[in-house]
Amino acid sequence: MAGPVSRRATAGSQSVRGSRIIIAILIGILLGCVFAVLYPHGIFSASNSESHFQSRRLSKSNQQIGSTSCESTEKVNMLRSDIADLSNTNDELKKQVRDLTEKLQAAEQKNGQAEHQVVVFGEPQKAGPFGTVKGLRTNPAVLPDESVNPRLAKILEKIAVQKEVIVALANSNVKAMLEVSVSSIKKAGIPNYLVLALDDGIVDYCKENDVAYYMRDPDEGIDSVAKNGGNHAVSGLKFRILREFLQLGYSVLLSDVDIVYLQNPFDHIYRDSDVESMSDGHDNMTAYGYNDVFDEPGMGWARYAHTMRIWVYNSGFFYLRPTVPAIELLDRVADRLSHPPPAWDQAVFNEELFFPSHPGYIGLHASKRTMDRYLFMNSKALFKEVRKDDKLKKLKPVIVHVNYHPDKLPRMKAVVEFYYNGKQDALEPFPDGSG
Numbered sequence: 252m253a254g255p256v257s258r259r260a261t262a263g264s265q266s267v268r269g270s271r272i273i274i275a276i277l278i279g280i281l282l283g284c285v286f287a288v289l290y291p292h293g294i295f296s297a298s299n300s301e302s303h304f305q306s307r308r309l310s311k312s313n314q315q316i317g318s319t320s321c322e323s324t325e326k327v328n329m330l331r332s333d334i335a336d337l338s339n340t341n342d343e344l345k346k347q348v349r350d351l352t353e354k355l356q357a358a359e360q361k362n363g364q365a366e367h368q369v370v371v372f373g374e375p376q377k378a379g380p381f382g383t384v385k386g387l388r389t390n391p392a393v394l395p396d397e398s399v400n401p402r403l404a405k406i407l408e409k410i411a412v413q414k415e416v417i418v419a420l421a422n423s424n425v426k427a428m429l430e431v432s433v434s435s436i437k438k439a440g441i442p443n444y445l446v447l448a449l450d451d452g453i454v455d456y457c458k459e460n461d462v463a464y465y466m467r468d469p470d471e472g473i474d475s476v477a478k479n480g481g482n483h484a485v486s487g488l489k490f491r492i493l494r495e496f497l498q499l500g501y502s503v504l505l506s507d508v509d510i511v512y513l514q515n516p517f518d519h520i521y522r523d524s525d526v527e528s529m530s531d532g533h534d535n536m537t538a539y540g541y542n543d544v545f546d547e548p549g550m551g552w553a554r555y556a557h558t559m560r561i562w563v564y565n566s567g568f569f570y571l572r573p574t575v576p577a578i579e580l581l582d583r584v585a586d587r588l589s590h591p592p593p594a595w596d597q598a599v600f601n602e603e604l605f606f607p608s609h610p611g612y613i614g615l616h617a618s619k620r621t622m623d624r625y626l627f628m629n630s631k632a633l634f635k636e637v638r639k640d641d642k643l644k645k646l647k648p649v650i651v652h653v654n655y656h657p658d659k660l661p662r663m664k665a666v667v668e669f670y671y672n673g674k675q676d677a678l679e680p681f682p683d684g685s686g
């Protein structure tokens with residue numbers, strides 16, 4: 252796009268014959284610069300320079316083409332001052348976000364409810380051009396509050412890597428699986444793994460095997476569930492305990508014990524969402540979402556109703572950033588699990604995460620991401636699909652979660668044999684399902 256300035260300059264540079272002409276040209280260019288600064292929109296529309304200034308800010312990158320050197324110098328200066336403006340605004344915004352987060356935390360601690368908070372970040376903005384606007388999905392982290400649990404804070408300081416940690420809850424009922432899981436953690440070279448021990452048997456196991464652990468004090472109000480509960484009973488508890496990790500400012504990768512680690516999961520986390528979770532889906536559609544068409548022939552012309560479907564997120568392996576929406580999710584799930592009617596924690600976890608606000612209900616506003624289903628693989632994918640496909644067999648997952656099968660221990664051991672020890676037929680003896 253050639254403006255009045257560049258037209259003048261190119262007209263002047265037509266003939267280069269002798270020094271007088273060159274001097275004349277130089278003077279012309281100089282004058283051009285002066286006019287460009289004084290009347291950026293051209294002499295005849297100078298009165299309109301206010302609105303022009305705004306449109307030029309929006310489209311300055313488009314105007315680069317065809318400009319002369321003096322115009323681009325002027326533009327560089329303008330860009331510089333724009334950048335200075337922007338970074339000032341940025342600092343201001345950051346400060347506002349910090350202030351708001353602080354206020355929010357204070358309010359939360361005071362009356363224990365963040366539900367009716369309305370948080371508005373910064374000044375209103377104009378929307379950018381088509382295709383360039385992106386909604387906020389990466390929420391700011393909360394201010395770490397060590398007073399929530401100083402003892403846990405000390406442990407995390409030691410074992411977390413870049414404020415991230417894997418947490419696995421275990422009581423003695425699941426010790427055999429924990430052993431397989433822990434040995435795979437060690438083989439994969441993952442240092443930031445913490446066992447949340449629910450009884451003394453697990454504490455002893457951790458001490459003997461040099462595994463980092465944390466056990467709550469009996470007077471810290473832990474449910475009796477922790478001591479002798481099975482898999483499902485322990486599940487409700489974990490949402491309460493995880494809250495403290497987030498309040499301390501750590502990102503948590505919650506891990507069940509029926510999981511074999513083959514690579515370090517933190518090399519494969521995106522960190523752009525409040526919740527990042529593995530899926531119970533068995534193909535791209537079921538894992539990542541699809542349009543499921545419901546057919547009611549009696550309706551004739553309107554027989555097809557479109558529905559949104561996605562297989563549930565697995566509440567045995569998910570990553571949470573330390574954000575307000577992630578903490579709210581934990582609170583909502585823990586609260587619902589502590590009241591009748593009894594519910595399966597995984598169903599509650601998904602309902603809270605996905606159901607929108609509607610009359611009488613305020614939905615959670617958390618950003619979410621489904622993990623890659625071949626890297627974070629469930630046992631249905633492995634036994635129904637992957638083990639029968641020569642190409643997929645060669646892929647190395649990050650984890651395999653034996654969530655779809657009740658004979659967890661032998662299948663976990665087979666996964667170790669197959670992926671770590673190269674035993675090609677290790678997965679063969681098992682049926683696709685539980686038979």
Ligand SMILES: *[C@@H]1O[C@H](CO)[C@@H](O)[C@H](O)[C@H]1NC(C)=O
Pocket residue numbers: 535
């Ligand atoms: C499934 O999704 C992955 C990741 O988005 C993609 O690379 C792959 O091509 C998809 N496979 C099929 C069969 O659509």
